[in-house]
Amino acid sequence: MKGSDLFTKALLNENVKHIFGLPGEENIDLLDSISKTDIDFIVTRHEQGAAFMADAYARVRKTPGVCLSTLGPGATNLLTGVANAHLDKVPVVAITAQASRDRLHKESHQNVDTIALFSGITKYNRSVIVPDSIPEIVRKAFSISMKEQPGAAHIQLPEDIGSMETDEVRMIPIPDEAIYEANGSIVKKAAKLINSAKYPIILAGNGVIRSRSWDMVRKFVEVSGIPIVSTFMAKGILPYDDPNNLFIVGGRPFPIELRPLIHSDLVIAIGFDMVEYDPIIWNEDSSRSVINVATTMAETDEHFPVAFDLVGNINITLDLLLRNIEKRPLTKEFMEIRRKRKEFFESPGTGKEIIPKAVIKVLSENNHENTLVISDVGLHKVWMSRYYQPKFPDRTIIYNGFASMGGSLPGSIGAKKANPDLDVIAVMGDGGFLMNVQELETAYRLGISFTAIVFNDRTYSLIEKHQEDHNLSPKYIHFTNPDFDLLAKSFHSEYFYADEAKGFEEALKESRRSDGVKIIEVKIN
Known part of the structure; x- marks a missing residue:
């Protein structure tokens, strides 16, 4: 069998059901091997989106999420999402292709030291040197990603290893979870x-x-x-x-x-x-x-x-x-x-916070056992962390370790693949929304349904807030936005608009009556 076939067998041994990623010249053998199994390979529009999907998938299923890329720019694009998972203690296994071993020692096309790049954001980080080592490397990557404090793992698969012939190698059994206790x-x-x-x-x-x-x-x-x-x-x-x-x-x-x-x-x-x-x-x-x-x-x-x-x-x-x-x-x-805290939460707020606070109150009153809310990063994250009140545990994702913008939209796709019954609502600012907006096409192609709430103020508001707190004039934080209604239509998504709590509540209820992606633009003056 080929090395890529053995690699795929090792993934099946780990009960991998879904892999998020992009194809590349150097991973075509692995993709071919995956295509002959029941593993669902989900083609994304950017590798960063793939990593964010694997992150949210892992949080929902409590098993490692898997993302895959080619070498060079594909691997570097994964880094942000992998780092985001690692600092939030989420088990993600990233698989990257690499150049053939006969050109790793010299300057060559798209060849960068990927192992070095992943070294600071993973618990386990190895390259496959010989095909027979694949079962051990894959088992160790998945095991270490879940042990103690979970985190990310990275496996590099050189192009020639994937196509190399190898003998059948026994899979490493997965041991039962150890039960241990304090003295x-x-x-x-x-x-x-x-x-x-x-x-x-x-x-x-x-x-x-x-x-x-x-x-x-x-x-x-x-x-x-x-x-x-x-x-x-x-x-x-x-x-x-x-x-x-x-x-x-x-x-x-x-x-x-x-x-x-x-x-x-x-x-x-x-x-x-x-x-x-x-x-x-x-x-x-x-x-x-x-x-x-x-x-x-x-x-x-x-x-x-x-x-x-x-x-x-x-x-x-x-x-x-x-x-x-x-x-x-x-x-x-x-x-x-x-x-005093209840009074603070229930007060109407002031300034730019008034509309978001009212919107989040509506969101708190309208969540149920299957509602998963994913907050992106920005000033709205401060509002969500303070004011959003879920009724159940394990139904909130707020990126707080690496705290990368742009994770909530692709994360919603990963969460729905992990559990299609979830009512997923992503809350984001206009900055984070446009960082991975291309994954709306992925959601449409896969038939994924979720609601995206986008606070639109044409500003990197969290930076503006920090500048004001330090008595500095707000600089370099403003931008323009596309027409979100037209953008939604171009991605086959439904569009709703709100600029006050009542209008938002009506839009939220309406958005839950249909399938597909629903975008609720919340205008902030």
């Missing part, structure tokens, strides 16, 4: 520290979603009485009206009186990734001790002083803690912070 005596000491704290608080992060441990976190809050804040990705663990829900943290800090972590003396970080909210913002003086409950040891940081590192299965660790924790009432201080 019982350490858990008891950690529980003692929690019981002695005056103002303990739970900080729930993306790891809760990755490990699907939100039910146990919810039980932990209910049984212990300890209030909770969550990062953007961990939204929805508690309902909006639960008195122990002190809402979200991260991004641009709230006013000091609205920041629960600063008013605590012990932070129980559950599934928290450091990249989600820099501890220097909420623990500048390092006075708050931290109990880290996660699948990996905590990152070393002077503002994240770990008293106990409870490493293991999050569900098991929390269950052990609950056996040793005394229930407490919600303190008046935290009750007051919740009251």
Whole structure:
């Protein structure tokens, strides 16, 4: 068999169902091998879009997403999406073609050191040197991408390896997931520290979603009485009206009186990734001790002083803690912070925020169990992270590690391929929308349905906000836009327009009555 046939067998061994990518001269053998299997190869319009699709696919299915490109410019185009997945701890396996090995040592057409390019944004990064090593390399890439803190992996397949003949090689079996837990005596000491704290608080992060441990976190809050804040990705663990829900943290800090972590003396970080909210913002003086409950040891940081590192299965660790924790009432201080935060969320807002805040309120009131909301990056991400209130966990994607613009539109395609029953809504600014707008054709060709909400103010608004915060005149942030109605029609998409909450609610309800891509332009003055 050819090396590409063996590579495809290894992918099937990993239960790969979909691959997102583009063809190239150097990967035609692999594409030919894939075409003879049940793997669905999805042709995208740009490699960056393919990587974003694989990212969202992995978040929804909780298995590695796979993207593929040719060498050179195809590989470099994948980088942004792969980096976005890696810093958000998403398991993505990127496969790139490469020149034949006989010209790798010299300057040659489209030949760049792809392994070096991917070295800083992957957990595993290898080139296939001999065909017989393919099963081991593929198994290791998928395994490492999922282990402990997930992340990206990269496999480089030189052109000549794909076409080279090789003998049948046995596939590497996939082992059962290991169940492990923190040491019982350490858990008891950690529980003692929690019981002695005056103002303990739970900080729930993306790891809760990755490990699907939100039910146990919810039980932990209910049984212990300890209030909770969550990062953007961990939204929805508690309902909006639960008195122990002190809402979200991260991004641009709230006013000091609205920041629960600063008013605590012990932070129980559950599934928290450091990249989600820099501890220097909420623990500048390092006075708050931290109990880290996660699948990996905590990152070393002077503002994240770990008293106990409870490493293991999050569900098991929390269950052990609950056996040793005394229930407490919600303190008046935290009750007051919740009251002030609710007032802040429910106020009409000011200036440029008025329309988006009203729109997001409508979106919060009209989401259900199957609604997945994907937020792009820009000033609207600040609004979404603060004001959007999902009713369920694992139904929000807000890019917050690498935080790349342009991911929500292709991400919607990946999410729908992972779970066609999802009601996917992408929220984006006009800047991010046009960065990967070409993938509207991919969605139409595949018969994908989702709604894209586009805030149109013809401005890179987050940069404008930073300039204003630093008393600088806004510069180099304005642009023009196409007619979104005509653009939608050219991509066979439905178009709706809104410039106030009532009009948006009507457009949202109407958009859910039909298939295909629906674009709702929200004009911001």
